[in-house]
Amino acid sequence: MSQDPESYDVIALGAGAAGLFFAAEAGKRGKRVLLLDHAKKIGEKIRISGGGRCNFTNIHAKPENFLSQNPKFCISALRGFTAQDFIKRVDAAGIGWHEKHLGQLFCDDSAQAIIDMLVRDCESHGVTIRTETEIERVARGNTGFAVAAGGAVHAAPALVVATGGKSIPKIGATGFGYQLAEQFGLKVVEPRPALVPLTFEGAIKDMAKDLSGVSVPARVTASPEAVFGRRRKKPTAFEDGFLFTHRGLSGPSILQISSYWREGGGVTVDLSPANDVYETLRARRAKGGKTEIQTALSEVLPRRLAQSLASHEGWRGNLADFSDRKLRAVADRVHGWGVRPAGSEGYRTAEVTLGGVDTDGLNSKSMEAKDVPGLYFIGEVVDVTGWLGGYNFQWAWSSAYAAARSV
Numbered sequence: 001m002s003q004d005p006e007s008y009d010v011i012a013l014g015a016g017a018a019g020l021f022f023a024a025e026a027g028k029r030g031k032r033v034l035l036l037d038h039a040k041k042i043g044e045k046i047r048i049s050g051g052g053r054c055n056f057t058n059i060h061a062k063p064e065n066f067l068s069q070n071p072k073f074c075i076s077a078l079r080g081f082t083a084q085d086f087i088k089r090v091d092a093a094g095i096g097w098h099e100k101h102l103g104q105l106f107c108d109d110s111a112q113a114i115i116d117m118l119v120r121d122c123e124s125h126g127v128t129i130r131t132e133t134e135i136e137r138v139a140r141g142n143t144g145f146a147v148a149a150g151g152a153v154h155a156a157p158a159l160v161v162a163t164g165g166k167s168i169p170k171i172g173a174t175g176f177g178y179q180l181a182e183q184f185g186l187k188v189v190e191p192r193p194a195l196v197p198l199t200f201e202g203a204i205k206d207m208a209k210d211l212s213g214v215s216v217p218a219r220v221t222a223s224p225e226a227v228f229g230r231r232r233k234k235p236t237a238f239e240d241g242f243l244f245t246h247r248g249l250s251g252p253s254i255l256q257i258s259s260y261w262r263e264g265g266g267v268t269v270d271l272s273p274a275n276d277v278y279e280t281l282r283a284r285r286a287k288g289g290k291t292e293i294q295t296a297l298s299e300v301l302p303r304r305l306a307q308s309l310a311s312h313e314g315w316r317g318n319l320a321d322f323s324d325r326k327l328r329a330v331a332d333r334v335h336g337w338g339v340r341p342a343g344s345e346g347y348r349t350a351e352v353t354l355g356g357v358d359t360d361g362l363n364s365k366s367m368e369a370k371d372v373p374g375l376y377f378i379g380e381v382v383d384v385t386g387w388l389g390g391y392n393f394q395w396a397w398s399s400a401y402a403a404a405r406s407v
Helices: 017-028 044-052 075-080 083-092 112-124 176-183 202-210 252-258 277-287 293-297 303-313 324-335 391-404
Strands: 010-013 033-036 055-058 097-101 104-107 128-130 135-141 144-149 152-156 158-161 188-194 215-222 236-244 248-250 267-270 337-339 352-357 375-377
Touching (some): 017 112, 017 158, 033 152, 044 055, 075 391, 112 128, 135 176, 202 248, 236 252, 293 303, 293 324
Parallel strands (some): 010 033, 010 158, 033 128, 158 375
Antiparallel strands (some): 055 104, 097 104, 135 144, 144 152, 188 352, 236 248, 267 337
């Protein structure tokens, strides 16, 4: 890096949600900011999120909605810039929004409105954005950082890494941020796909394939295997939509539980959480014992699922053939359908990456590396992962804001 560098106050790597918001906020504070990204289009994860309408935050966002080896790390950033703070920015930009489900906020129209707002804020505060720029080398000297990218060398006393995780590689996601962290001596919690459909082998895979497209409201629980090297005191459960696919199981409840599931562990599904299946079957038997068990089950489950489950479990005959004990066993199975996933669909369809830069090496108030002054990590690249439903975007905004106040 011998050529004369272009100088800035701060260089940010990655023009996704966290990078764009950080750049605008730092620019607003009078910093000369250079924002670099290797992609042709910036903010692609914003654009495709929420079915193209961007689930940009969740009004219920709080520390317990996030996973990390240090559950308390996110508290300061989330308090420093809340969901209501971001909503004010959206309102000021004239972007219409609505609450869809469980505090999840979406744009009324296109997610592009959020990208446009962020880019507009960057431009109005003098941020230099360069796309299609590959990062060749990053080095640290006595006066700060030098970044060789796109045939030029850029220098700044501060470097902010907002490169995201490995999820959805088709839009350019890589593990570059983790490599950079390790280059500067920071530890990385093993990254893994999260908020991702689960896959199966054998009979369950065949069953799921036959039922592909069938969905039900369900309550899904992960058995208490170790998470981040620690045992949970109680099982984690989510109640939401549940979907059979040609490869296994998906839907919001499964995506949520995938962040807690580990290889070798089991998942238990209550396929009818709103009904007392035992009492329903007993009442149906009292009305007519000649009703087939699978027909009776179709009163609380979709017909195809009732038929498939009865076949898979070997339930045959009329209700008159089932004693109370047998009906209880059927009900217990519907309310506690235990399965063991073979794996997940991986980064290809994962909405986020679990794990990341170890928070033990970062200051929770500023996102700055404790042992590398001027080096910051924000957003998904950090070992803070939110639930499904706008939480990860809120972490992007909050962590970016914390860094922007500090550079």
